[in-house]
Amino acid sequence: MILNHPTQEYFLVWGGEGRAMSRIEFSRNITPRWNFGFNYRPILVDKQIQRQGKGDRQTISQYYDFHSSYKSENERYFITGNYRRIRHRVNENGGILLTRDTTINGYYDPNAQPYLLAAKTEELRNVFHIYHQYQLASPLQVYHKLNLSRQENIFNDTRSSEVNYDKYFYIRIRIKT
Numbered sequence: 001m002i003l004n005h006p007t008q009e010y011f012l013v014w015g016g017e018g019r020a021m022s023r024i025e026f027s028r029n030i031t032p033r034w035n036f037g038f039n040y041r042p043i044l045v046d047k048q049i050q051r052q053g054k055g056d057r058q059t060i061s062q063y064y065d066f067h068s069s070y071k072s073e074n075e076r077y078f079i080t081g082n083y084r085r086i087r088h089r090v091n092e093n094g095g096i097l098l099t100r101d102t103t104i105n106g107y108y109d110p111n112a113q114p115y116l117l118a119a120k121t122e123e124l125r126n127v128f129h130i131y132h133q134y135q136l137a138s139p140l141q142v143y144h145k146l147n148l149s150r151q152e153n154i155f156n157d158t159r160s161s162e163v164n165y166d167k168y169f170y171i172r173i174r175i176k177t
Contacts, residue, residue, distance in 0.1 A: 019045050033071045040064045049093060049112055061088040079132035085125065092119035092157075119157040126150045 011023040020043075027037030043061040046054065067082035094115030126149065133143035 027067075033073065034068070035070075036066075036068045038064065038066045047091070047093075049096065049114055057091065058093075059088075059090050062086070076135045077132070079130070081128075081130040083129075084127040086123070087125075088123045090121045092116050092121055094119065116157060119155070121156075122152075122154045124150075124152040124154075 008027075009023070009025040013021040015021075022040075022042060024040045025037070026039075027035060029035050041061075041063040043059060044057060045059040047056050047058040063084075063086040065082055065084040067080070069078070069080035071078045096112045096114055128148040129146070131143065131145040133141050135141045
């Protein structure tokens with residue numbers, strides 16, 4: 001479903017078995033020279049294997065950004081900036097143990113045993129951007145831009161010491177924490 005307005009957009013997808021995606025965009029002129037807006041994009045996916053019920057998430061992803069711009073009354077100075085953040089978390093299962101026929105009518109058995117029982121990954125990104133310029137004369141402008149970013153990637157498996165995963169996983173550790 002898409003609802004359009006000159007400054008708003010909503011995009012919604014509802015899938016079966018607890019899958020959903022949406023996108024909300026908004027932008028508005030505060031004054032004729034100043035604009036503000038934001039975007040929000042969550043992705044929520046329930047587990048397909050070993051699902052305990054609605055809301056038992058496999059993936060939770062949240063993205064949003066805020067943006068604004070301003071132009072002076074004489075139009076010689078202009079500034080724009082934005083801030084973005086994304087946090088993407090996944091409960092990893094490592095695939096399915098194929099100890100027997102794990103398909104039912106061409107689909108995986110939702111009660112099949114996954115390889116990994118408590119592995120989680122997470123990525124977190126923050127980005128800040130500013131650009132501004134000033135027109136000194138008709139052919140001459142000075143400008144400055146600033147970009148700051150931070151990224152974190154995390155993998156954690158709290159049960160790796162309890163269960164012997166060496167047969168399938170963690171044979172070679174390339175980067176130790």
